[in-house]
Amino acid sequence: MEEYTVVGKRLPLIDAPEKVTGRALFTADMELPGMLHARILRSPYAHAKVIRVDTSQAERLPGVKAVLSKNNAPRVKVPVSQYVPSDKVVFDEKVRYVGDEVAVVAAVSKEVAEKAIRLIKVEYEELPVVFDPEEAMKPGAPLIHDDKEKNIAGSIEMGSGDVEDGFRKADYIFEETFRTSSQRHASMETHCAVASFDSAGRLTVWSSTQLPFQLQGLLAEYLDIPISKVRVIKPHFGGGFGSKLDMLVEHICALLSRMTGHPVKLVLTREEEFSATLSRHAYIIGLKIGVKKDGSLTAIKAHVISNEGAYLYKPGPLGVAGRGLIKTYRCPNMKYEGYMVYTNLMSGGAFRGYGNPQAHFAIESMMDMITEKLGIDPVEFRLRNYRQQGDMNFADLPITTSGLAECLAKGKEQIGWERRGKPRGSVGVKKRGIGMACCAHGTGTSRARLSYSAASILINPDGTAHLSIGAADLGTGSNTTLAQIAAEELGIGLDAIGVTSGDTGTTSHDEGAFASMTLYNAGNAVKAAVIDVKRKILLRAAEKLEAKPEALESKEGRIYIKATPEKGITYTELIREASKANWGNIAFMGEASFENTAFPPSFGAQFAEVEVDTETGQVEVLKIVALQDNGKAINPTVVEGQIEGALQQSVGYALTENPVLDKLTGKMLNPNFANYMVLTALDMPRIEVGLVETYEPTGPFGAKGMSELPINGTAPAIANAIYNAVGVRFTELPMTPEKIFRALKGFSPR
């Protein structure tokens, strides 16, 4: 692999000093003259007609500037994206989950707004509720959307070959049902926005959004104004993980700003964040696999019921899950069916992994069951059957790079895989086990034209540069890694690159930070923009060297005459020289856009060692080894940080993160960090993260997407390790001490 100067280096994030010193400004820090504060009144019922909303007392409260409810809110559907037909009107005639919006107040302070919403009197007519998607699918179930015939919001089918024929050819057939939970994103920063209409009808929105440009379009559509009148700016960002792909608060702020002529800020409380935004979809996964004695697969059939909650926000994960279930392993016959089902719960949305953590939990647990039955080593089994180079990826394009074999080899060594077959270690009532799982995840979305970035770069008179990217840095460090790509390609240091990003006013369009694609898409755009500006610099070099541009060659930041290589000039010298001669007056600019058409998957393997307390059901994860091939790591520290963060979420997904719902009312009972158990630094197991670098030919400097991949492998690796420890197979997430205790003691698991 080529040696780089800036790329591949462990450089600190360019915004780290601001963040660690507390000076970085987030959306919630925004203060504008005359700004109002909004608070939302939410439904206490999971399903009810809103008969009457009396806001008169609230309106009379001094300091209240506007109240919006079904009495005066526009009856306009809230757009989600062009792929999803909107089914939501905000402040509707009906509420469909505990937390649904009933009214909102804009007032001179949060306190006044809070007081005002308590003065609003609402008359509800309660309706029958349904929380279980299997119940909701049944005829006669309470209908959640009156304009629809049933509670099925949509379905998806895919497959090839003949699965029934495949099952006939199988030596063994495995069948199991897996259930996953509706994990909460638990971002440090809740959903928040400030919206400000100016007197000319132009709207500026500061928002904690992952998609400034898409949000700009959604706001224009909802408010029925041209996109040219909307500017979206994403300040520093306190975590999204998919929760901030959707317009949940911005349109409400915008309506209030238009009503009042004031800027309006809305910051959700932690309770609202947990119980009135979006979560990972809870799935019921039926999986049936046929296999021959030699371990080759003959058929995979998967069936998923997705609990969509009250509104349909993201059908996408169900497709990703399907591809994860049937397209991870080589198999001639496969069939997938998925159903999106409305229930009276908070809606499902995008969450890191986007359907794949659910699918991986099922498929990788099932593979463990198969290998045990066949007596094949799980690692060996994957080496034989996992889709690799030459196979097709999730988007049915050839896989160009995979470092999976090396991930598996290194992982075995680091976890001490040879210990797994031997008698399990046990200290008194504590039993130890080792398990593993593979994972794969595509880069970007294969939805036409949703995988798109643009960038522009300006060379400053002193030879430094300014990079403008539409891409939103979500705290992932993308501004740093993208600047590294620019610096490397331009042959200057990272310090010499200034960055603006995440602002629709920059004109460098970007589809947003999701689908593990920012580095890949925006990175390719940045590299191309730099190549564009280098071409322009080359023309100037030709003048300087008194040669024709075509007589020149460029290498390692130096331009020279092909015939006489000693006659040359570095970019930096050239820019500096040109700048010195004409201070302040050089403007080399480059611009490029990149559309993803390859969607290269990244691969990984995770190994877990656990200790199960058989008296209490408590699982201690002793160690996780996570190895990944993400192509070239542009900044290994950033990549490792992403893996470590994903593991924090995926260990929690496996064991502790459990939204508890009141079975009668559907109300979330633990909407806070005290009772919803997100792992803290002290709770984290020992983790060993390793990068197996390949060179993805379509990626910037060989890089592929990486940040979702690691969340996919952990839950099954832990489940497989628990099985290895105690011989009980768990098929429902999270694997709480109570469930394990019950299973070990022979009680019913639910």
Added chain:
Amino acid sequence: MEEYTVVGKRLPLIDAPEKVTGRALFTADMELPGMLHARILRSPYAHAKVIRVDTSQAERLPGVKAVLSKNNAPRVKVPVSQYVPSDKVVFDEKVRYVGDEVAVVAAVSKEVAEKAIRLIKVEYEELPVVFDPEEAMKPGAPLIHDDKEKNIAGSIEMGSGDVEDGFRKADYIFEETFRTSSQRHASMETHCAVASFDSAGRLTVWSSTQLPFQLQGLLAEYLDIPISKVRVIKPHFGGGFGSKLDMLVEHICALLSRMTGHPVKLVLTREEEFSATLSRHAYIIGLKIGVKKDGSLTAIKAHVISNEGAYLYKPGPLGVAGRGLIKTYRCPNMKYEGYMVYTNLMSGGAFRGYGNPQAHFAIESMMDMITEKLGIDPVEFRLRNYRQQGDMNFADLPITTSGLAECLAKGKEQIGWERRGKPRGSVGVKKRGIGMACCAHGTGTSRARLSYSAASILINPDGTAHLSIGAADLGTGSNTTLAQIAAEELGIGLDAIGVTSGDTGTTSHDEGAFASMTLYNAGNAVKAAVIDVKRKILLRAAEKLEAKPEALESKEGRIYIKATPEKGITYTELIREASKANWGNIAFMGEASFENTAFPPSFGAQFAEVEVDTETGQVEVLKIVALQDNGKAINPTVVEGQIEGALQQSVGYALTENPVLDKLTGKMLNPNFANYMVLTALDMPRIEVGLVETYEPTGPFGAKGMSELPINGTAPAIANAIYNAVGVRFTELPMTPEKIFRALKGFSPR
């Protein structure tokens, strides 16, 4: 002339509603968490050594966070531009005018900062002073800069032919000395900035600057950091007129922010604005012209002494003045010498017209004297002798367009020129007169590469567009007119264009708003950027129409197949269609830059009718007719607004604006709007503004620069009208009632 849809229309400024409703945010409105406020301690002496600065008491005042003085300020020269060797250190060992900076305090409030500067004890050693530049040039004059041998900061010479030979061939020789005053800019918004260093050493500056990109470079140079670490943002802007080309407060805020780790705001008071920033240079102009009986000129010799004040900021006006003096009329022999002389006064800087108002006062008064002597009509004389098409412009390039003849014809009619030769009207002691003057002004500066703009444009998914320009809108309406250019070229409405500008984070470089060049330079860049994006749209159209791009032709926003013109699609349809199919995902981007190499001059004629009260010396301007050829007026209302604003300044320059200095101390005695007589709306004469449109081939849609031109012609037109009224020639500005009274009564004029 072609008919346009958006260009040439009287559309309201896009930011007018924000401004008239008071919602537009200016630099002084900026509030940042933890922001400190700065106040400057200034010298009471025009020339003194600073022996000792004791800041200890100020530092102990609660709320004071930093004090900067010669004790701790960096001894770094404050850069001006690459063309001007810096001669200023801020907080120096010596003060050189009343108002020079001695110390600055950053504190938690303005009040604390104000209190703190009064606690600073300074020991001065007074030095001899010199205010008159002729005195300052003499051997033995007090030396203002110890490291220089004399008080002459620089000189300039130009000419061609042989003036002495020219004078020998003349029938008459005219010689006169003209004196002009140091007019103050009197912007509504004083100089102000907020500077904020982040913890990573990156600086963001919000500033009322005309040149965001140049200021970015100046700050980087002064602070010794790479340009990539500096971002300059220009919020709404309350008037510059040239005063905000220079870094007068931003570096001080930046130093204080670096010291304290806090954002720091500095807003100059009105008194500081008047007495401690920059002014129009006061000139002493010696002019000698040889002329034949037929009115042809044989020689022009001009000599200018420019009072630069304490520091050299802008040598440029002296060159502009020289070209204005010797290159406005056809003449085979010409010679110019100009001297920049240091004095112990506030420095001269850039001011609308940039040397030309001074030059025009002299040359156009002199032409009036010549025509009277020769008995030629002043209008006729100009038609014969003024440089027009075929002649060379100020930059010695051929003049491509001039509507001067039509301006003169229309002006004669509108003022009632035929009344001028007849007995003057007089009502008792009041005598009426009519006078006129021509004016010319180049578009942009011919300094290599200082005349440069870039722009980029992004087509939104709904067919609207976002325009990003480096150009700073100074309240001139350039954002509106540039958006009109984009809209016209793109074939969409003005409402469908969003604009960001004046931010070095936009990456569209721009040299700044000065030299009447924003519309011309940035307009050309905007037009080229739109052409670039249209080319990309054309490629997509080729796909859509199933034709090769080269088989297509585009006209009036419609693309069609050359061979079958009925088969086509409009841009708007195409964008809309593409967008509908792929919501949020289309990113047509265009980018371009433009370098000015033509500098086309604009031409105008102004006619004034005045009434002089011979008892009091009071002059009432009854009417001004101002006609201009600025090429195509992109937005006639905007152009007329610029002319009206210029006339407000130029009538004041002629008659009332008079900075009164204490003859002993050099202190300005009227640094406020009560005593420095800027004309109010009620004081303004009746004005008739007319546009004579030509089509400048190098300009965007035929436009040329326009905003400085009208300030050049008024003072001589009024002086000529006064002469016509009372028969006395005034050669010194402003022509105050006292001077006129003295002249009419036969007293010494000074």
